[in-house]
Amino acid sequence: MRDVINWGILGAGNIAGALVEGIREAGGRVAAVGSRDAERAAVFAGRFDIPASYGSYEDLLGDDGVDAVYVATTNELHHRNTLDAISAGKAVLCEKPFALNAHQGEEMRAAAQSAGVFVMEAMWMRFIPATVALLQMVERGDLGEIRAVAADFSFQANAGPEHRLVDPALGGGALLDLGLYPISLAMLLLGEPTAISAQASIGPSGVDEQVAASMVFPGGQVGSIYASFLADSPVEAHVVGTEGRAWVRSRFHNSERLDVVAPDGSVTVHEYPLAGNGYRFEVAEVHRALLAGETESSLRPLADTLSVMEVLDGIRAQIGVRYPGE
Amino acid sequence: MRDVINWGILGAGNIAGALVEGIREAGGRVAAVGSRDAERAAVFAGRFDIPASYGSYEDLLGDDGVDAVYVATTNELHHRNTLDAISAGKAVLCEKPFALNAHQGEEMRAAAQSAGVFVMEAMWMRFIPATVALLQMVERGDLGEIRAVAADFSFQANAGPEHRLVDPALGGGALLDLGLYPISLAMLLLGEPTAISAQASIGPSGVDEQVAASMVFPGGQVGSIYASFLADSPVEAHVVGTEGRAWVRSRFHNSERLDVVAPDGSVTVHEYPLAGNGYRFEVAEVHRALLAGETESSLRPLADTLSVMEVLDGIRAQIGVRYPGE
Structure with a gap:
């Protein structure tokens, strides 16, 4: 190399x-x-x-x-x-x-x-400085014990019938393109859910235009997420702990800011300016790993990726979305 | 009278x-x-x-x-x-x-x-001026077609084993005391859900300490809610439409403010000061109805109340919470 x-x-x-x-x-x-x-x-x-x-x-x-x-x-x-x-x-x-x-x-x-x-x-998202700081904050216990993670990811795509987002043959649907972000965030913070329930609105092409999922994690934490390409939602995340909560401003997956709300209601704003292209952080991780001769990222190992894929599979089974060949 | x-x-x-x-x-x-x-x-x-x-x-x-x-x-x-x-x-x-x-x-x-x-x-909540304004806003179509309603209601109750919130004999649990607000709001705006899925974390006494629910409504709208008495969540609501979204600030059930975010990102703040005791609005409705000789409120008819109770029953069946005698 x-x-x-x-x-x-x-x-x-x-x-x-x-x-x-x-x-x-x-x-x-x-x-x-x-x-x-x-x-x-x-x-x-x-x-x-x-x-x-x-x-x-x-x-x-x-x-x-x-x-x-x-x-x-x-x-x-x-x-x-x-x-x-x-x-x-x-x-x-x-x-x-x-x-x-x-x-x-x-x-x-x-x-x-x-x-x-x-x-x-x-x-x-995993490598964005605000996400890294959030994970550290949670790991250090700054928010106490985490009880809930809620996030949404929706935007108005105005996807006509030819758009890839609505084409089952192209792996369309809100879940795989958008819902995956809030789910990945919840799982980064809380691990693999012990149970998930989902509901969706299925469009004429057979893919999920909107999806909402409720999760429970091993520590009893709940996850509450939704995603859609039909309208602009806040695209924010909230990490609720016993000693405070973090509000990750829009768009939470590449946010430059964490607002930490203490139990007394006081807010501390932490800023993490991207100061450039937000993709460079994941690329830097690839560079680091390659130069170190590693075959997986320790920060985004394939085990984490596959856990999320299993959750997405489980949700699709519940909402009845299948892709050609499945 | x-x-x-x-x-x-x-x-x-x-x-x-x-x-x-x-x-x-x-x-x-x-x-x-x-x-x-x-x-x-x-x-x-x-x-x-x-x-x-x-x-x-x-x-x-x-x-x-x-x-x-x-x-x-x-x-x-x-x-x-x-x-x-x-x-x-x-x-x-x-x-x-x-x-x-x-x-x-x-x-x-x-x-x-x-x-x-x-x-x-x-x-x-139904009679709080901000809620009334929100319903009118949605009815007039100011937000376009509604696509999603998301809301949370959680606070840190520090409920010891004697607390009514954790006592099944007293109808305890997060759903009936807290989850009912975001569910009632979603149903006020979107009607009866066509399907609901829920997950919960059940405490030692057998009631739900935390609950999350995903809903779909007749128009394909999704609802995403959670409630808990284990930690302080934002207690906000978001009503997401194709031509804007309304952010109902904490606590959404007796808010004094609606922030309407237009598709271009501009925010219009509407203020609805309570200017007194927030309960007086529902009392005024009772007074009005009684003096008019009515036996139900047209703004909160018992049919609406019972629809919510049916949803709560359905969620409890899914999460396995039963009260003595049920």
Whole structure:
């Protein structure tokens, strides 16, 4: 592994562009981009000043100058793209949802372990300074014993019938794209839930347009989350403890602020400015791990990712959302 | 019926004292108080300058000078006290929860209808000016189509083993005392849910110390609520619409403020100062209805109260909380 990590971007959509900046801010080099559409790849390369572009994912993965791949395709492709990248010996940062279901996720983990290749879910929330501070705050007991975590993630997507968010074949639905954030936050703080119940509103295409879930955790804590692409909700999180509560301002997954409310009602504001591209923190973790020769991130191990996938599977079973081939 | 309503207070606890002030601010007269403990009743009467006190509920209900009774006993007594008051021909404002379950509630409604006596649940939130304004805002469509309602109601009760909140025999649990508020708000706005799922943390005495529920409503809206007596949560409500959302500040059930967030992020603050005792609004509704000769409030009809009781019954069945005799 070189001192500077050379990245290949697999997919050429909006999120891919955002990561290019994050990679550079984290000191990485973007060596190439690959898309199924050669022109789209070339346009992306030109726009972001990337030396190489490929008209197929295979060609990107065949580039010896690429150390790590960021999988930025639509949800249903994450599994295939990650397996192919592992086969090509590339480290992988895979956009969330990591896979369509836990079974796919297990295959990805097994392949990575077998090949000794680094793989991490792009759960960037985990590495945002405010999230890190929140976890430390909870770990230190600053909020006392945690009793509840509540969070929401909804925005008005105005998703027409062609939008990926409503297409079951592309792994659409509010849960996998949005609900996964509040669920991941609750699980970061409280571990695996012992029980979950969910309700959803299913749209004409068969995916969940809105979903709400109630959880209980081993310590008796409750989780209360909802997600939707039909309207703008606060997109905030509340971590309720016996000695105070933390209010993570919008959007909680990349917040720059924690308001801690003490039992006497007094509020202490902690600020954690992103001061740049919010994706650079997860990229920095990939860099650190790769340079240390690690095959998983200790901060976002695949076990955590797969726990979340299992919860998502359980919720989908309850709300009756299945993807083609499941 | 006289021009000034004469009230009897059935029970002599904290909530009873709060209502005495509300009754007076609403122009009513507090004629008597009754408790199972004559001394407690006398102390209460002295403290609040009430002309008569009785050492039994029966004696209070036998007082011809009393037009209306406020039932302020513990949860398990609301059913019996209300039935007895109806038998005595007294109008009833019954503290929430209206009953332990929908079956009790149905009996209370049937008795009231049969006797032609006014009965209303003391769901004071319904009459708070901010709530009234919120309902009008939603009705006018100011927030577009409503997509979600989220609310929480938790506080740190430090309830020892003797506390009524943890006693199943007294109808304890977070759901009936606290969860009922966010559920009632969601149902005021969205009607009866088509499906509900809940999870809870059950304490050593067998009641729910914490509860979270996910709901879906006929228009596909979702509801996300939680309640607990183990820690202080925000106690706020969010009403999420396609053209804006309303943030009802703590405590949402008697808030003095609605912050309306437009799709462009701009916030308009609407203030609704209580300017006095928050209970006086529900009392004023009782006065209005009684003087008009009505036997139910059109703003909080018993049908609404019973719908909520049915939801509470359904949640308790899911979380496994039963009261003695059920």
